[in-house]
Amino acid sequence: MKKTIFILMATLIGLGQIAVANSVQAQDAVRIGTSSVGSVFYTIVVGASEVITKHAKINATAEPVGGSSANVRGLGAKKVEFALANSFAAFSGFNGTYSFKKSGKVPVRLVVQAQASNRWLVLRNGANIKNIKALNGKTIIAKRRALPEIALVMDAIIKVNGLDKSSMKLVATTNTGQLVKSIRGGSVDAAVMPFSSRSPQVQKPIHDGVMNFYYPPKATRDAMLKHLPPMFWAADFKPGSFGKNQIKPVHMLGLNSYFLTRPGVSNDTVYKVTKAILENTKEFATYHKAARAWNIKRVLKNVALPFHPGAVRYFKEKGIWTPAHEANQKSLIANSG
DSSP states (O other): HHHHHHHHHHHHHHHHHHHHHHHHSSSSSEEEEETTTHHHHHHHHHHHHHHHHHHTTOEEEEOOOSHHHHHHHHHHEEEEEEEEEHHHHHHHHHTTOGTTTTTTOOOEEEEEEEEEEEEEEEEEEOOOOOOOGGGGTTTTEEOOOTHHHHHHHHHHHHHHTTTGGGEEEEEEEHHHHHHHHHHHTOOSSSEEEEEETTTTHHHHHTTTSEEEEEOHHHHHHHHHHTTSSSHHHHHOTTTTTTTTOOSSSSEEEEEEEEEEOOOTSOOHHHHHHHHHHHOOOHHHTTTTTGGGSSSSTTTTOOOOOOOOOHHHHHHHHHHOOOOOHHHHHHHHHHHTO
């Protein structure tokens, strides 16, 4: 009997040691949550998976979970080990705010800052919007279920410019293609649009003379940032950045995408994934040019979430992790509750 108990205890201890070892050692395979097949996020994650598999020697696969919020939830439910999401969804999940108010916090951790995108107001040419006050009484796309930050940007524009929200007809859209179609068709006068600077979805309508941007003074845009969550930042573009019809500088809002993981993924796994991505950017960018933004020069800029310890290990190894970064990391973790 004593011998049986001893064997059982030894087995349990052995299993415990294996579990501890697995928590620090690299995994053999990881799943990366992303958007639907054919989307920019999907293409980028397929590229990331190939780079990770080749250079980190970890079998990585792209898993189409859904939009940014769904990918964050997928991490929380342990359906995936990594995920790509916009920083607003990641911030909301981490803090249990906005669309995560009811479901609660998701303990995500940042690995790499990914490509940037923008959120800004576009105006239909022919809608007779000669100044920002002329938005009163207009029909504006200012809602999207998958991108709740769209409504926040519209609210910031309204507050800073002293507009009459009650006079406007604020409508929703489900995707950017539908938004552009509505602008072209004349059923809406303006829209808060999500886009990347090189996206044909914003470049072509401006080139065609169908729409253009709201061009506020820089100080006005900066005032909007005070009404928005901290992951938003100032994005400035020179004339011509969006084609010949953009004749003035445009001061708008930027938002990063975040490559995320969760605390339960081992430090060694995250270290190897971080290293593989940041040391093979040129190869990664052959899958999609937006991957060029996944680089060591911008990885620590405009950070609104704490990094995973495995990523921090790599940053320290490269000599880019400073006492200021460490202080910010501790503050973000402490304030998460």
